């Protein structure tokens with residue numbers, strides 16, 4: 001898919017105030033610092049479209065970016081950082097869960113997972129919640145540039161095994177790096193296909 005335009009539209013914490021035009025949208029969610037904002041910039045080939053930071057907690061609001069004047073990418077705040085507790089208490093900000101519950105034009109969410117880490121309870125819990133709430137999602141492994149191919153392969157296998165303890169099958173997943181654009185064509189192709197099934201381009 002060719003990216004002809006990508007523009008920031010608005011930030012807010014209230015799902016009721018998000019764009020009302022009913023264009024399809026795709027959301028990026030995951031732990032703080034996993035690389036959500038960086039992935040949006042990589043996909044759009046724009047350095048600073050979404051604000052990134054080495055320190056967790058950079059994105060605090062729901063951010064809408066209009067792509068090709070026809071669909072949105074949505075950058076969300078990370079979970080699991082701010083009020084994280086030692087027990088695996090849920091720490092998903094209310095407005096994030098509300099966003100997924102209320103936003104009917106949200107076609108699919110990408111749950112980002114750092115490929116270097118073993119499966120984290122908070123991510124597994126979040127995906128469990130997505131499943132129970134019937135929110136469609138795919139997994140995006142980030143920071144693939146940080147691992148050698150064998151280690152990457154091993155970690156993905158471990159992840160898949162863990163998922164299969166709960167899920168009937170491994171959700172669709174992508175392997176990406178915002179540093180070297182690995183996975184860009186696959187992700188954009190996937191988005192293009194989704195858009196064509198709902199008549200956006």
Ligand code: GTP
Nearest residue numbers: 033034035036037038052053054057058059078178
């Ligand atoms: P919050 O907004 O705080 O939730 O974080 P985020 O998930 O949006 O992460 P962000 O994109 O701000 O990236 C966090 C840090 O990871 C930054 O220092 C990025 O440069 C780095 N980073 C993100 N993606 C990659 C990647 O694919 N490879 C490498 N090497 N670093 C990455």
Ligand code: MG
Nearest residue numbers: 036037058059
């Ligand atoms: Mg961010």
